[in-house]
Amino acid sequence: MSETKCTTCNDKDTGRCNTEQCTGSPVLPQNDASDIKQVVAVMSGKGGVGKSSVSALLAIALARRGYKVGILDADITGPSIPKLFGLVDRPEQFNNYILPVKTSLGIQVMSLNLFLPQEDDPVIWRGPILSSAVKQFWTDVAWGKLDYLIVDMPPGTGDVPLTVMQSLPLNGLVVVSSPQDLAMMVVGKTIKMARQACIPILGLVENMSYITCPHCGEKIQPFGHGSVKEAASKKGLPLLAVLPVDPELAKLADAGRIEDYEETSLRNIEPLVEVVEKGYNRKVEGCENCHHQ
């Protein structure tokens, strides 16, 4: 926990908001080289449910609508974003700031993998260093003018998600899950964590929902079905997208050409894009005075 006191709350003298849920630590201000309107995190708790794909597709859809978009890859020890976009250039420095690397569509990307000599070099760091790397991606990167910054979170509820929730001015959180009960349980942890940190949850995305057999055209639901919709309704959250396992997407992702994914295939995520597009200003219940509001 940061020792700096919360400066925006009613309770700023104690460093705590006057609600029990709020962590009360200070949000880091934007630097002089950044002007970001909305920050949206994509999270899951469970690994491998497609956070990075959803982050990338959301960014692509927004960029195609004409917005200026960035992706902050907060998955320091398992970063996927550069690979999805085929990015290999090392970020350059300018006036003490680090410059993000641009995709073909003009999406600004910052990821630890862009700094590694080889993409499969491991980053064997303990929590405090992981956290400070993520903070630097916010404080030391010249993001420029962005309509949306998408934060691709790592799995779990450890150091890095905690740091992102406490330090970045998140406007909202998108929670991704596969339709397994097991995944939903871990997703439940994420939802509770977000609520404790006063971060508004925009809604859920069900990924790996089904696969269409290329031989007979029938839909297969390899991980069961219905549990994400049920969980969304139980938690009072909207289900914003239901996405298939798409071998075409896997192939493009492996080739670093995710931006070639067809417009029509992106229709599935339109409700998600619209929610992000219109921005989010709902207060989190019981946390009216919080700095995250």
Place this chain on the structure above:
Amino acid sequence: MSETKCTTCNDKDTGRCNTEQCTGSPVLPQNDASDIKQVVAVMSGKGGVGKSSVSALLAIALARRGYKVGILDADITGPSIPKLFGLVDRPEQFNNYILPVKTSLGIQVMSLNLFLPQEDDPVIWRGPILSSAVKQFWTDVAWGKLDYLIVDMPPGTGDVPLTVMQSLPLNGLVVVSSPQDLAMMVVGKTIKMARQACIPILGLVENMSYITCPHCGEKIQPFGHGSVKEAASKKGLPLLAVLPVDPELAKLADAGRIEDYEETSLRNIEPLVEVVEKGYNRKVEGCENCHHQ
């Protein structure tokens, strides 16, 4: 990094082995209430590729062969093991030790989720506390007599995998991946990390390799194919199992009845079980004097 010096190396005065790769930190001894013959970790680096399923199936296969088996769930912030086995009992204490919870087949399980009031309560801990929780699962748990302890690792190469590799006397590591290049890149990080820590890698497991269409019986390969086999041969490691996406397994896992998975379906992992069964004593090249040997 632990400050205690390495006591088993030639270089014990410096706390460092005389090979560059070795981390040199001390392995924690077994406690008086544990007598474990082999410790095998299941790891990936990438989340959601089925580490927990592979850990569980390996444990089940070994238990069915008559061995005494335990599972240490090292995925503190995203634990899946209790859910797979339908375990809900809180671990009891006995003589200052924590007792693992037993599955129907008699597999001894220790997981942080067994201590939570609700299974979807988040564990919002920073790295040092996560690491000490994992260490406690080794030092404070009365594992009893075990032929094999399987360690289900969290994704990433952060605090917890690092702690497990440095502190537990691992006899070997099994690396699980799905057949995406993306997953293989992150798996490459795990392999490099294991080699830096002088942990012998038993081999690779390709999970989510294919799905058999229940309508037409054709095999679909949703995430591409061949990359794990290729990577195994490039890295000089055996490919020990190729596992399908099995809706039946997903259903049993969601119902907490993974032990009811049919004997015949376990045949896929026989080469893995046999490698683990015969034990592992190969030295890691260039690390002959290391405490892990």
